[in-house]
Every structure is written in C-alpha cells, then in structure tokens.
Amino acid sequence: MEPVGLRERKKLQTREALRRAAWALFAERGYDATTLADIADAAGVSTRTIFAYFPSKEDIVFCEFESMRGALAVALAERPAGQDALGALRDFIVSSAHEKADGEGIEQVIAADETLRSHKRARIAEFQDIVAAAIAEDLGAGPDDLRPQVAAASLTAAFEVLEREGGGKPHDAADVAAAIDPIIAFVRAGLNALPAG
Amino acid sequence: MEPVGLRERKKLQTREALRRAAWALFAERGYDATTLADIADAAGVSTRTIFAYFPSKEDIVFCEFESMRGALAVALAERPAGQDALGALRDFIVSSAHEKADGEGIEQVIAADETLRSHKRARIAEFQDIVAAAIAEDLGAGPDDLRPQVAAASLTAAFEVLEREGGGKPHDAADVAAAIDPIIAFVRAGLNALPAG
DNA sequence: TGGAAAAATTGCTTTCGATGCAGCAATATA
C-alpha cells in the first residue's frame, strides 16, 4: 500500500535538502543575496536540478503554503455540524498559530523583502476561494452571489493587516485568538448587512 | 512660472512615447511576448534608456497608478464637511469609473496575465494607507487602533473582487454605484461591530 | 540475474530583465 520505492524516497530527500539549504541561506544572507547556484551547491545538486523540484526561486520560499491550503480545505470541510465557516476558520488559524513558530526564520526572510511580502499576500489570496466556497455553503448562496467572495477577501486582507501590524511575534494562541476574534466579528456584521444576491 | 525648458519637454515626450509604444505592443502581442528591445525600437530609443524612465518593465504597465493615488488622496482630503471617508471613497470610485474607459486596452492586458493581475492587487493595496488614514481621522482612532487598517484592507480586497467578477466591462456609473454601495455598507456595518482599540 | 525501459540529473546554450560604467551628445548656464 505504501511502496514508496527508493526513487520517491530520494526525491523527497533531495527536495528537503534543497528547501532546507535555501531557507538557511536566505536567513543568513537574505533572499536576493542568495543565488540558485549557492543553493545548488549547498544541497549537493546542480543548478539545473532545482527546477525539477521548484518552478521558481520564489516557490522555494512559499512551498509550505500549498499544504497549508490543503489543511484549511480539510478543516473547513470537516468542521463540526454546529459550526459555521467563519468559526471553523477562526479555530484553524488559532490552532495553526503555535506551529508557525518555525525555527527556520522563513517568516523573517519574507518580512525583510518587499517583493516577497507582496507575493505572500498573493499566495494568501489563493485561500480566498476555499473560504468563499465554505461561506457560500453556509449562506446557501448561488454562484452570482458575491457575498462569500467579498467576505473571504475581507478576511484574508484583514488577516494580512494583523500579521503586518502584529510584528510577527505574538505566536501565543491566546494572543492570536484575541486578535482574530474582532476580525471575525467584523466580517459577520458586514455579512449581515449585505442583501443576498 | 513654468519655464519647462526644452529638456524637460523632451523627457516628457520620450516617456509618453515609451508608454504608448509599450501599451500598444502589450495589447497587440501580450505582455510576455513583448521584450524591452521591442519597446525601445518602437519608441526610437535604446533599451538602456528605458530604465531611465521606468524602474522595471512592469512599471510601464502600472505607471498611471501613482497619479491615481494622488487623486484619491486629494479627494479624501478635500471631501465636503458632512461626508465621511467611506462616502468620499465611494464618490471617487464612481466618478473615476467613466475615465477608466481607456481605449488603450491596458486593463485587458493586465487581465490576461496572472502575474500582472496579482501585482495589480499589490498596487491597489498601496492605496490602503491613504484610506486608512482618512478613516482613522473619522473615527478619531489612535495609531494602535487597527480598525482603520482592517476596514481599508477589506475595502480594497472587496473592490478587487468586484472588478474580477464584474468581468471588467460594466463601466457605466450607475452600474458601478450599484456594485460599490453594498461594499461600503458591508464595511460600515463591520466597523460598527468593532470595538475601539 | 541481466538487460531493456523509464526517469532523474546534469551541462550546455540561449533568452530576457536588470544594473554598473564610461564615453559621447545635447542642453543649459554664465
């Protein structure tokens, strides 16, 4: 059931080596000051090989976002019966908070680079559709109803403010909850004010 | 009062020639399929010179955003006494709508390219601080009060949804107003639900 | 177990955006 041949194991290993080497170099000298050649050297592969694992240099920075998106989708899909999408999202963020204490400093790397910051926002925006779909389900909204999209967009944008203003350090679950809850309340109130359709 | 020597006049002219040539080529063959060499040729300057006028290829696409930001700042600063920031923003967008009927098709160019779309979002996000400042004034909010930032972020994000979903074509003032007003109401209601601080 | 097939890795080459530098030309100033 889980054959995972030598091949796939090695691939995972190489990918991790690349990611790890890159993150370390980014943290050490900064994103721009690190070339793909540096990364390849540190990981023991050729520069060309990097592109077999990551479509671009930036994707090495953001490669964890994809699994996070998957986790969010699961959390929203499997939320308890009584809980609405906004509540499930809240819980997801709060419970993800402590995991974010990544010792590898990739968040600092992103924070230090204007381009990366901006692209992070874009990546987060990719979560919108998932959230919007869950909200649409709650609301029984049709495809022409923009309320879910608007609410989801507001949410992600507001979260981004939190992260930016929060300085990036208050990774304590209680703090996070205290910051998130007003945002959720904000969107809930807004949604109530919006007519269907 | 306005000496504007030959030199400055020529500079303006060259800049416009570059912008015009670039936009035309983008519209004709697409953004990626147009190289800086193509643009330089069409404008009658050297490739190197482009960088004297625009910091990057992308900035040729978004160069009008800066003046729009200035116009928004003015509109917010000089709003009539009885009008709040949200109302002024609404009016600004509605009255800007008809000007957006740019015959040069840059909006289509942006819409056709995923990267440009994402970067447009980032540019729009640069408006947030201006809007947030105006809202903060309305609310009498201090620098630690995140409500203005959250509201401004929600606004720009929601507007982006509108533009995306709206297909980009309903540039009639009445349509725009009909689309904007619910967004404004959404944010107003959200703000009311948010405690100060 | 041996060897063909599939897949991964690599070097090489090219394209393009971006930047530093130095010489030259056009403009401004005195």
Added chain:
DNA sequence: TATATTGCTGCATCGAAAGCAATTTTTCCA
C-alpha cells in the same frame, strides 16, 4: 563662446528561467 549638466547610448555582466541532448540512476520484467 566656453563650460558645466544632464541625458543617451553601447557594452559588459549578472541572475533567473527554459529547452535540449547526453549521461547516470532506478525500476521492472523476462
């Protein structure tokens, strides 16, 4: 007119990204 500014240009370089063909490694079947 002489001189100082400023702009334009070519050139050379760097880094990211992508195509291609050769080579090595892994897999899988006879």
